Amino acid sequence: MASLIARLITRKNESVIKAQLPPFIVNFFKAVTLPSIGILIFLLFWTVGANNIDTSLGKFPGPSQVMTQVGNLFNEHVESREKEAAFYERQENRNQARLAKDPMYKPKTRAYTGKETFIDQIITSLITVLSGFVVAAIVAIPLGIAIGLSKSLNTAINPIIQIFKPVSPLAWLPLVTMVVSAVYTSTDPMFAKSFIVSMITVTLCCIWPMVINTSVGVASLNSDWVNVSKVLRLSAFTHIQKIVLPASVPAIFTGMRLSLGIAWMVLIAAEMLAQNPGLGKFVWDEFQNGSSESLSRIMTAVIVIGLIGFLLDRTMMQLQRILSWDKNSEVR
Structure with a gap:
């Protein structure tokens, strides 16, 4: 009983404080102060932990x-x-x-x-991951729309999606490498084989979340909207353009955000093995180098990889907010 009374008093005090403070101060506290406190605590634990860990380097x-x-x-x-x-x-x-x-x-x-410098390798990784992501989106979004509109097609393709969805990029990489080496035999190639291998591996691993989320979004259309389309006798193309796509944007972007996060993680592993001159190769080269600065350079790459992944996710969120008719639909 005493604890219940204490919680009620605390909530009342918090509500009083919020009522007294201007909204912009409350928003600033939530948006800046709290994350800053979290980062400072993380840096403190990181510093203490690092000082107590000895490695061979x-x-x-x-x-x-x-x-x-x-x-x-x-x-x-x-x-x-x-x-x-x-x-x-x-x-x-x-x-x-x-x-x-x-x-x-x-x-x-x-x-x-x-x-290549570290910044050059960052640019290479971004070009590779965005190339693979765009190729995946070109294939996955139309396929997801078709699956969502057709129950028969969904029944036919769903087993294939469920089989290949959990396959690791490390399993795809040897197969992709052999196929690219056999097919991409130009004496003066426009793109390096390592780039093609990394890009295709990224595409294969990030295509599935887009297909699944797009199909679920299309299949979950409001029945009233579908009936309106039937009453107006819209053509299939107009139905997709005016009804399906606007209503499915939140689900499509959720799949795209998931896929982009997966693509960024997959790329680092793919670059390590394919030796594409990006961040993955930088980490692998520093690990093989084994100098006194290798650990700190690898840790720097880890922080940069995380920051870039965060920025890519925020960018997709902003695109969703711009393109979606429902401004509160994005997943934070």
Whole structure:
């Protein structure tokens, strides 16, 4: 009884405080202060834990070591760009000098072949994951709509989806690698084989959530809307455009957000094994390197991977809010 009275008093005090404070202060506290407190507590536990963990390469990296590596990796990128600019400048000067001596000389231009920097690898990973995600969306969303509209098609395809949905990317990767090596045999390929392998692996693993959520959203249409479409005698295309798609946007975007999160996780493992020059390869190379800075560089990559995944998810949420007629439909 005493605890019940205490809870009631606490709730009453909280309601009084909320009533006294302006709404923007309450919103600021929820949006900024509480997450900041959570992050500070996490950093405290991380620092204490790192100081008490010894590995074969030294102490486990804490926040300070990660911040140091962020600066080091950025400086390496700047130095690499300066070397690239100097390389092309020397090449241009050499060609101009040869042309001055021999006007018939055909200048030769060679591409800079320096090592990819951490920022270059971030860009490569983003291009790869978005390419695989777009290909998956092009296949999955129309297929999901068709399955949602047809119970017969749903019955026919559902077993295939349930079989392949739980397959790990590590199982797909050897098969994809062999198929790409057998089919993609151009002597002057537009894209590297490692990029194609990683992209297809991402596509295969993130296609299923989009298919399932899209089909569920389409199959769950309000019967009144379907009846209105029948009364107006809308064509199949118009029915999908005016009724199905607007009503299914929340479910479609839920599937897309799930797929994008899966795609980002799958990509890191795929890049490690396929040696696509992205973040996965960076982590693997640093693990193989085994230098005194390897652990802190790997931890930096882990933090960056998490931040990029968070930003990708927020971006999908904003797109859903823009495109959906129901502004409160997104899953937070």
